[in-house]
Amino acid sequence: MSQETMRIQKMSAHAGAIPGEDTQRTYVVSKLIDTTTCIGCKACEVACMEWNDLPFGETVFDNTYQTMPETRWNYWNLILFNEHEREDGSLQWLMRKNQCMHCADPGCLAACPSDGAIIQYANGIVDFQQANCIGCGYCITGCPFNIPKFNPQTKRVYKCTLCADRVGEGLEPACIKACPTGCLHFGSKDDMKDLAEKRATQLRDHYNFPNAGVYDPAGVGGTGVMYILHDATKPELYGGLPKDPQIPLMVKLWKGPIKWLGNIAMIGGLIGLFIHYLRFGPKDREDQDIREQIALAQEKAAKAAKEKNEEEHP
């Protein structure tokens, strides 16, 4: 899992061959999240913020232990807390670490119209290259997991990188390193699948979870982040994990049978407008709130920096 696995194997909106494609055999990395041993301690959330130097944002109490309703452009790793009553009357408090799933067949990458803004490394990591991002937000529409988030200040989209910078140096992602119970595992996809199946078998045989199983959905070609679930037949219980995620039809068409349409600039532009409307549509209040909060936070940070600067250099 070192630098050779960081070769690019897919690239958004790129015409022609990708340099170095298929020249050597590599293995795909994978993160395995065992939700049955997760205690929701949020060490992964903190590790993610610290390693990636993400700025703080404001949160408000919302009748849950969950830090915020969904991931943000500056909060890539979020544990979702859900209370669920089983049929026998017993309670489950399901905790699922939510982040980019690093799909083998990434909808974001398929949807992206900007050359090289989204790439997939040979090791399977899907990474956004903000330098090439045009801020159109199509990737947001293309993601079946609602992961990429737009930063209105920089006009770029951000998400979990699976700590590509660490993985490239042979280290595990920061969240994996921080996990105290060891519910997070990292390794080759094959090894992780093996481990996941063993644990699911143990849960079926020795614990009261007859439907325990592994989440690695085929609709997106399998994911670089897999889950072990107490009940794999009901992934929706875990904060709306889609049962059969697919790349949205619009994106499939856009990149598939009607790709020629894209070559006709005007129609392409219209579709673009339509998708843009789908995504940003009539401005909703919550969105506005978050943007205001971010603007406020940044204003404050700038002010603080200015004050500090003045203090140091009166």
Added chain:
Amino acid sequence: MTNGWVDIKNTDMMLIMGGNPAENHPCGFKWAIEAKRNRNAKIISVDPRFTRTSAVADLFCQIRAGSDIAFLGGVINYAIENNRIAHEYLVNFTNAAFAVNNAFKLPGDTDGVFSGFDAGKFTYDRSTWNYAGPGAAVPAGAAPGALPPMPANVDYDLTLQNPNCVFQLLKKHYSRYTPEMVERITGIPKAQFLKAADTYTSIRKDGDMKQVGTVIYAVGWTHHSFGTQIIRTAAMLQLLLGNVGRAGGGVNALRGHSNIQGATDMAGLYDTLPGYLKVPTPADANFDAWMKRATPTSSQPAPWQSWNYYSNTSKFTVSLMKAFYGDAATKQNDWAFDYLPKVDRDYSWTYLWNDMYDGKVKGMLAFGMNGVAIGPDTNKNIDALKKAEWLVVGEIYPDETSEFWRSPRVLAQGDQNQIQTTVYRLPCAGFAEKDGSFSNSARWLLWKNTAVPLPGDCRLDHGIVAQIFLKVRELYNKEGGKFPDPILNLTWAYSEPQNPPLFEVLKEMNGKALADLEDPATKQQIKAGQQLPGFAWLKDDGTTSCGIWIYSGAYTEAGNQTARRDPSDPSGMGVHPGWGWSWPANRRVLYNRASCDVAGKPWDPSRKQVWWNEDSKKWVGNDVPDFKADSPPKDHMGPFIMNAEGVGRIFAPLSAFADGPFPEFYEPIESPLANLLHPERSTNPVVTKFKDTDDKFGTVKDFPIICTTFRLTEHYHYWTKNNPMNVQLVPEPFIEMAAEMADEMGIRGGEKVKVSSARGEYIAKAMVTKRIKSMLIDGKKTYQIGIPFHWGYRGIAEDEGKTARDLANQLTHTATDPNAHTPEFKGFLVKVEKV
């Protein structure tokens, strides 16, 4: 902990109760997960709320806060009724077979109290709480009220049939704790309780001794007016099931801070000296009288042996006095016995603050704690500080104690300007800014280095204390005083007296030879001035000094053992003998002789800890044997070497506890109903309450809801409200309540509610959840709520006026456990209103 964090990976069964380790000890909790992953171990979580621990448990029971003894007593009853007990272990390694004094009476026979109760003084004459046997009479000429000794040879019945033997009394006592009674008291439905009892005791199904169960608890057990007795009940259950001394077993207290274990080891308590030695009282006329009272004499069936390790008490104590006073402690001056304060009454936390409230304590040095916030009854604490002349607070953040004068209540009362207390706030060092050792829950001492330099004008806490001491000594030198000797003669031989290097303090704790020593058996020699290898070398003739006997071995001639970082684990059982150092003598599991049968063979050959080696005639093993190394199994020496009986105490005789030799269920001081076992004697009979204006107690009529306090993973006490990262994770205080209760009251999640007790009010947002449900207590629908306590009036959000500024302890009261003096933070009464 009898065992240790890593050892939890060896268990088959966990009863986690009075603790929420997934929340409060997430790093240690990995070992519980290991046991689940590698051994298919089960977790039973019993808690007033469905917690993060419950989320990974295999069985959850919602218990009424404070009814733990009823639950555990019920499990004891279930184990006996269903023969899920460790018979050989019970007969040979516990006092189950011991006969008890005929005059001893159980509360089931005497209106809810044990024999000897003085209803006027709320105390017990504990002389009947004794074993039967010759020599158990009060010696002639003893002080009035003195307790008799334990008989040198105890009457016993190995068939356990004698109606007055410990086992039969135990059986009789807990036969009242039927599943029906457990349901009525605890609110846990009978079927669910039976499932929990069956699951936990299943490790002893059909007499099998291989499997092991552990009991894991924290302050959810200690924070009661009968907290010590809850833990006692757990210990008795573990003895009954043969789980003590064994890998994956034991009774395991999880400490809430990195160094609480060290604080108690080092006697951060008024009633012990370092290493849990007993303090002298005014009745001790001299050193010998003190030692006579403090040193137990052995007491066991005639054919058995008891090592009675505390018979060495005088060696530990003289060595401690030499560490305190050096050459000034001599045999001639009774080892400076007169220098020690004589403890004449209760000086525990609530009593100290009460003394300040009454104007008797004029000032306070507060280091490493936020007294206003952590103590019960915040308002009383603030009122007490108003009366103090001065207050010194050493902290890393501005805290509620140093700014008590700007608490919401003081501001509301408008008497801020009348407060005369002078407050000095000193910037101290954070944990990463100083070196030293932590003693963790597993009794492991782990040295740490300084990670970052002290910022700005900050000082080391112990440097500040040292400088205060040196100044006081200077004044005594200059001006004399009533009794300067203890101050002037205190040993202070540090290379830097103003800032004693902590490794020198650890060396002092370990102890050294003051004269050349030789072990007569091995001829091993230690020269004067050398560090001692361990406490076995301690002498009571003044030739050794040792600051805390249980830490002897931590810093030897081979260097600082606590700084060792060898991760290897040859046995694979999580012993890691070269990682740090654990007291006593680097043993990882206490009483590990009990991991073997009477013949000295491990109960479970796949988890071998120690065993008797017939060839070398010695106890050997993967862990350091906690036993007399050359005592052959045929001599039947008891494995519980720290008890004078040599065996585990199912019955705790004489002065061991203030409130009974067996735990009895008593209601919390504030409770929604009268005790169903004995309504006339509802609460712990030896608990007394303060009677000051601020000490108010409520009844169910005005305060119908049960309330308990708890902590969150995302926050650390009252510190992290100053850290934006933690504040982002959980930004505001909240109150957890059942969805059903919220519906009835018309409260929605996120709306503000006011919780009031007889003492004060607390306002925060409602967390409406399915994780707390209504309960039927004696058939009556009852609710309980939970309040995380991490907030106050100083912090990022508080300073910006974004959240309420209340302290959860505004609600709690000052009644305490009679043994450990811990306040009843869990299980008190409140009412809840929509704001």
